[in-house]
Amino acid sequence: xxxxxxxxxxxxxxxxxxxxxxxxxxxxxxxxxxxxxxxxxxxxxxxxxxxxxxxxxxxxxxxxxxxxxxxx
Numbered sequence: 908x909x910x911x912x913x914x915x916x917x918x919x920x921x922x923x924x925x926x927x928x929x930x931x932x933x934x935x936x937x938x939x940x941x942x943x944x945x946x947x948x949x950x951x952x953x954x955x956x957x958x959x960x961x962x963x964x965x966x967x968x969x970x971x972x973x974x975x976x977x978x979x
Contacts, residue, residue, distance in 0.1 A: 914940040917951070929955035937962075945969040 917933035924930070931953040933939075939946040939953075939960075949964020962968075967976040 911941065914938075915951075915953075928957065931955065943971050 915931070915933060915938070917937040918935035920931065920933045922929070922931055933951045933953075935949065937946075937948045937951045939948075939951060945967075946960070946962055946969075947965075947967040948962035949966075950962065952961045954960070965976070967974070969975075
C-alpha cells in the first residue's frame with residue numbers, strides 16, 4: 908500500500924470502523940494538509956476505504972493560490 912504524507916490536527920480525532928469502512932473523524936479546529944492542499948473545518952470525516960473527504964461547519968479549502976470558504 909502507498910503511504911500518504913498527511914498532517915491532521917484537531918481538538919478531537921478518532922478512528923472508527925463502520926459498515927466495513929475505515930473512517931477518521933476530526934472535530935473542532937480541524938486542519939488538514941496534504942501536498943499543496945490545506946483544509947480547515949469544524950468537522951472532517953475521511954473515509955480511508957473510498958478515499959472521500961467530507962467537511963462541514965466553517966470550511967476553508969486552499970490549493971496553491973486558490974482559496975474557497977463557506978459555512979456548510
